[in-house]
Amino acid sequence: MSTIIAGQFQLQDETDSARAALQEAGFAADRISTFFVNPAGQHGVLPLGGDQDKSPGAKETDAGLAKGMSAGGALGAAIGAAAIPVAGPLGPVVGALVGGHVGSLYSFSHLKEAGEPEEGSVANQFVPRESGMMVAVALPDGDDGSGAVALLRRLGASHIERAEGSIENGDWRDFNPLSLPALVDPPA
Structure with missing residues (x-):
């Protein structure tokens, strides 16, 4: 060397x-x-x-998506359960699916802006x-x-x-x- x-x-x-x-x-x-x-x-x-192997800024995407889907799905299932008299037994299922979808979309609001470096990333250092x-x-x-x-x-x-x-x-x-x-x- x-x-x-x-x-x-x-x-x-x-x-x-x-x-x-x-x-x-x-x-x-x-x-x-x-x-x-x-x-x-x-x-x-x-x-x-x-x-x-992953786009810069997408490091926490998987965790954020899972968190949004689970929170939205639980809330949707609760709302669907309350709607059983109107929607029938499929109310909680449909509510969970719609809630999970909305929750996953909400998680995208936490993504990094274009060009914004991730905290602790190499891009912040040089x-x-x-x-x-x-x-x-x-x-x-x-x-x-x-x-x-x-x-x-x-x-x-x-x-x-x-x-x-x-x-x-x-x-x-x-x-x-x-x-x-x-x-x-x-x-x-």
Whole structure:
């Protein structure tokens, strides 16, 4: 494992220039990686595609739906039981079904608004990596990375981050696009 410094660029030409500048600065070509980070949700982490098995904001949907259905069903059955003289013996059954349906619809009023992060979710903690070209360099042992960070800043990189990993033959093998990036503080 090595310390890796990576920066984001928007254009392929910029990544090519950054790769050449890193090599001119003495970094080995096989320890420099350039690649494209897909937009959030398009990393194909799961077998059927996507990054998450459940939509953000839908974490408590199952529990809320069950709670709404049971409360509505119980209330509907009670009302249906009171209506036995008018509706007959099916009153409680129909009341429970209608009450369960209305209760489940009510539970939807507790869903998160579009773009509103869930409490305690990763979305509350950081902004995910933006889509774009990345240039990453594995630092030699003993290098604190300040030269690589300064060079990437000078070349116009954004979202410069520090990570631990392995770059072999120009491939950052253990890069995880969903990991929490450790952004380098902006210059003073």
